[in-house]
Amino acid sequence: MAPNVKSAKKVFVFLGKSVFSLLETMIFTLIPKPRKNVAGEIVLITGAGSGLGRLLALKFARLGAVLVLWDINKEGNEETCNMARDAGATRAYAYTCDCSRKEEVYRVADQVKKEVGDISILINNAGIVTGKRFLDCPDELMEKAFDVNFKAHLWTYKAFLPAMIANAHGHLVCISSSAGLFGINGLADYCASKFSAYGFAESIFFELFAQKIKGIKTTIVCPFFINTGMFEGCTTGCPSLLPILEPEYVVRKIVDAILQEKVYLYIPKFIYVLMFLKSVLPTKLLLLIGEYVGAFNFMDGFVGKKKN
Template identity: 50%
Template sequence: MKSMLRSLFDTIEVLLRFLYYSLEELILKFSCYKKNVAGKIVLITGSANGIGRELAIQFARLGSILVLWDIDEEGNNETGELAKANGALAVCAYRCDVGKREEIYAVAEQVRREVGDVDILINNAGILKGKTFLDLSDSDLEETLDVNTASHFWTCKAFLPAMVARNEGHLVTTASVSSLVGSNKLTATTASKYATFGFMEALAFELQDAGKKGIQTTIVCPYLVDTELITGAQTLREFFFPILDAGYVAKEMVDAILKEKLYLVLPSYARLLVLKIFFPKKIVYLLAEYLGLFRLFDHFRGEPKRGQKTKEN
């Protein structure tokens, strides 16, 4: 009887807190509150072009100290110059192949020594193969998982301890709408993005349970972004799922970080894709075909070799 009463009271408390937090979020949505990142150390992986470059420019305008990681040194240095021109307090560009754990650890130690403890870690680097599963080589699969997923483990291992020690920091990951739904010729990418989403969400819960509420987590799930990474990809129902501009995605990401959102899905209604689990199999396939998920990469022209500018997001 006591356990039933306890359960009832717990349920009532949760419902009341649910309503309170919903009202609080509604008020915050229309408020001007945004955290100040001036002088904060922001590390961005995959910063040589695309979303990463746009993020660097956005944070530069907010007066942040930028740490830029990319395998493409030339493109990364160009991003650094753009960041300086847009008001970054300081810019430090490093060559780092995030597909290699030991390289991540080595460059992370260099950053701590030369710049300091990272305040905002943005895991943005990614690759996409655009092949059917049986056409993917073993090295394709391993490389995709190393860059898109495992790199998040190693960067968090490197920079999270300092955040935990001071109970302050922000972890951000550029996942994908493919974290929510699969697509033809994206088996490796979808697997890596699902894993990334799950890792970051579980880590957020872990930090909350540990009382480290000063450490924020933001998981970003954009649809296809107009970068060289998706050259040749075509969206069938553009009025539902248009290919997104990298500048727009970066702007929305920065806004989500400043407002300390847990999830950012672009376009926002794409989160409805998770409802697929309630539908019969034939309806799932019907909707997937209608939305073009079978044909996105029919004209994909292949990914560049490692180190070329189109490698990172």
């Protein structure tokens, strides 16, 4: 085929596919996409001992999923497991696992594969925050933030993705943060770990696409502050556009996004606008917007989660 015919064909195919996917998106904006059935799916939730992880477990329990719950906090995790059984889960298993330790992740993952089976929905949710300015933050705390918020995702993917590929069936869910999209002063290590988690999940999504591996979905979640206690004391300068979110609302949106197989979920919607503005506006204007929404003071009152 002559090179100009070949490139005309390439443009034609690209335009055809683009129009089709735009139409598909428009249709699914008007008529919500059908939700997938997760009854019987084996769902692993890390950080299930409290907050979003616990609420996600209860939602998936009501949807008939088999639950595998991981947390470093044994008591909180077992409590979630009992609550999930009360909510209707016929099979729920609690495993104590420190996700920041690679060997422990691999050991517990092997145990899960033997005792429960292959994970089909992996929700990397465990997270910690130090909440200190960069120069005040001890090295070991920064390393810990990376180990839990990002590196644990590498080890859980290594442990569970091969079976998903072999079964041509799976869903990888990354709970990142709006702090994985925008840098925030007083939150440098957390932001860097959440940017990493986002970049990793998106890269694997593209890697699976490029390798034409079918049947494995990805969902990346970036919420603003949520009222779970993790960011206790933090404030927003613009509650109408950037409200502190309620955990039940966030979990409803996350589960909807998983069931509808959405790749990106930013909450609230204003985060999408901010992402667009960040790409097009001059930096001085961005700083003004940052001041307007109180971004440079978000962390001023941070106290975080009180230890039990």
